[in-house]
Amino acid sequence: MTMQTSTAGAAATSAGTGAGAALRIAGLVKDYGPVHAVRGIDLEVRRGEVFGFLGPNGAGKTTTIRCVLDLLRPTAGSIEVLGLDPHADGVAVRSRVAYVPGELRLPERLTGAELVASIGRLRGGHDPRRRDELAARLDLDLGRRMRDLSSGNRRKVALLLAFLARADLLVLDEPTNGLDPLMQHEFLRLVREARDEGTTVFLSSHVLSEVQRAADRVAVLRAGRIVALGTVDDLRGRARQRVEVWFADDPPASELAGVSGLDDMTIDDHRLTAVLSGPIQPLLAVLARHRVASLLVEEPDLEETFLDLYAEAS
Ligand code: ATP
Numbered sequence: 001m002t003m004q005t006s007t008a009g010a011a012a013t014s015a016g017t018g019a020g021a022a023l024r025i026a027g028l029v030k031d032y033g034p035v036h037a038v039r040g041i042d043l044e045v046r047r048g049e050v051f052g053f054l055g056p057n058g059a060g061k062t063t064t065i066r067c068v069l070d071l072l073r074p075t076a077g078s079i080e081v082l083g084l085d086p087h088a089d090g091v092a093v094r095s096r097v098a099y100v101p102g103e104l105r106l107p108e109r110l111t112g113a114e115l116v117a118s119i120g121r122l123r124g125g126h127d128p129r130r131r132d133e134l135a136a137r138l139d140l141d142l143g144r145r146m147r148d149l150s151s152g153n154r155r156k157v158a159l160l161l162a163f164l165a166r167a168d169l170l171v172l173d174e175p176t177n178g179l180d181p182l183m184q185h186e187f188l189r190l191v192r193e194a195r196d197e198g199t200t201v202f203l204s205s206h207v208l209s210e211v212q213r214a215a216d217r218v219a220v221l222r223a224g225r226i227v228a229l230g231t232v233d234d235l236r237g238r239a240r241q242r243v244e245v246w247f248a249d250d251p252p253a254s255e256l257a258g259v260s261g262l263d264d265m266t267i268d269d270h271r272l273t274a275v276l277s278g279p280i281q282p283l284l285a286v287l288a289r290h291r292v293a294s295l296l297v298e299e300p301d302l303e304e305t306f307l308d309l310y311a312e313a314s
Pocket residue numbers: 032035036037055056057058059060061062063064102206
């Protein structure tokens with residue numbers, strides 16, 4: 001089974017506690033033979049934040065995570081987890097990190113309760129009330145064997161183990177795969193609660209909406225490189241807005257063509273439609289010289305921004 005769990009108590013005794021980043025990645029490169037999966041990533045995740053790691057399939061998210069957890073050796077670069085070297089201090093790192101991989105391998109013959117108990121024994125026990133509370137919230141029957149569970153229920157088992165661990169750092173790879181919308185909602189509540197208790201959450205996903213709802217900051221990965229990094233609002237600031245202007249007279253086509261950031265222009269009688277990226281001031285400066293009957297600027301769609309970012313970097 002590929003899952004590490006931790007005891008919160010271990011945090012106090014390990015080196016590297018206190019201030020600093022939860023995760024530091026510098027110049028990370030990972031090649032699989034001729035495949036350049038990660039092409040130079042620099043990233044710092046602050047303690048106590050929910051950090052979204054967004055990117056399409058094949059962008060290099062899982063490879064990055066596997067390097068962070070020392071499940072893969074990087075081709076180049078350095079990594080620090082909770083102030084520790086994940087290779088040299090592997091035992092200490094694993095005791096403080098809970099990891100839910102995208103592809104779960106669970107011991108098929110065990111029931112949920114047996115699995116929770118065996119992992120509990122490895123890390124010196126768990127709180128049975130917390131276990132039962134998590135099972136109830138995730139609507140999970142711990143009496144069933146792994147082999148009899150649907151993929152959604154297997155995912156719930158893995159999430160229960162991760163949240164039960166009360167780790168300092170939760171690393172979740174595509175965590176809501178197979179969960180229905182109600183459970184996705186409950187999962188996001190658990191993430192926010194963990195954050196409020198001081199846990200750092202690294203949330204890898206190709207689903208923008210879940211990251212948007214949970215993350216304090218987001219990195220967008222494309223083809224092994226980070227193409228955007230910031231808060232969800234920062235991403236929104238980079239978004240393209242749809243603009244519609246109704247002029248009282250004929251639209252000033254040549255002046256509008258010179259406005260920076262204004263693309264996909266269509267002029268239909270007195271009406272202009274276009275897409276604006278960047279600041280609106282240059283457009284307003286042109287409009288101010290003409291009689292404008294009405295102006296509409298639509299709130300940017302983050303989904304589109306996200307797709308734009310993917311496209312920009314391709
Ligand atoms: P997904 O969500 O599909 O897993 P991802 O963003 O996690 O995507 P990775 O799984 O890290 O991406 O894959 C990055 C690139 O490396 C892809 O081109 C993938 O095909 C390739 N790759 C991943 N694992 C291996 C491997 N063991 N051998 C060769 N190539 C690999």
